[in-house]
Amino acid sequence: MKRKIFTILIILGLILSAGLLFVYNWFNEMLQPPADSGISSEKIVLVPKGTSTAGIANILKEQGLIRSSGAFRVYTYYRGLESSLQAGEFSLKTGMTVPDIVNLLAYGETVSLTFTIPEGYNLTQIADRLAEMKLADRNRFLKAAETADFDYDFLKGIPKGPGRLEGYLFPDTYRITKDKTEKEIIAMMLKRFSREITPEFKANAAKVGLTIHEAVIMASIIEREAQKDEERPKVSAVFLNRLNKGWKLESCATVQYALGKQKARLLNKDLEVDSPYNTYKYYGLPPGPIASPGSASLKAAVSPADVGFMFFVVSEDGRHVFSRTLNEHNRNKALYLNSIKTP
Structure with missing residues (x-):
């Protein structure tokens, strides 16, 4: 009897082993x-x-x-x-x-995609570019920019609504994965912007009498007005000198923002547009930035050149011609009339 039980156990063991071997081989396959x-x-x-x-x-x-x-x-x-x-x-x-x-x-690493936001792009242009690249939904992106919560000191006091993040989405090249949400993309750009707001930037802004928000507004105007980095501090000086004297800024770039489109040359009727962004019509800085400024413009906004210039025009090669008096400015306007793009 014991021999039979032993034999049965051996057979069951062989069957179990064969079964386990089969499962093992199947699993590995x-x-x-x-x-x-x-x-x-x-x-x-x-x-x-x-x-x-x-x-x-x-x-x-x-x-x-x-x-x-x-x-x-x-x-x-x-x-x-x-x-x-x-x-x-x-x-x-x-x-x-x-x-x-x-x-x-x-x-491992996920597949990453890159996108570049040029300096001087405004909020809607950023949304359009991301939508064209199929990286974001345009409407969701703009909605997130209006209403989503972002914990940065430089955004405190800026009310939610259209244009809230104008000027604060830093122009740069970014690497993202396709599953990034619109809010996450915005957060990346804000985090990159935060690196520009250094203690030195804050101190220099205070020296020239600007809050952080005002400095970003000024930088955005400089970004849209100047083409050459080396001229941005002089352009900054012109606008700050005008502010200090209580003059209107008379920036064509702010008028273009008010019009909602870029024009190679503004007409007299364009300068009459009734908008707080029309600095030909209203004194002081506009209520918000008009574009995303790069590092050079942000630095220029709080570190203007030590010059007494009050006017400038743009020559055909994109360089500025600066002047201290209205007579000088009028002569420069006559000389560079065909290429005037700025006050």
């Missing part, structure tokens, strides 16, 4: 690439935020990147990486094994 031809092709896979391990497995199975969604889940659980799988866009190949894919999703 399921971890291998689905493509047997040896030809590996690249696929871009988007893993949305909040996707579960099962959801990721289904995405990979549908894309033909794994043989078994169940095997993927079991392997991920075995590695203890269920909570480590990242969201975003990933570049995967059909020749990758499940361990390769799991490692990439857990530790």
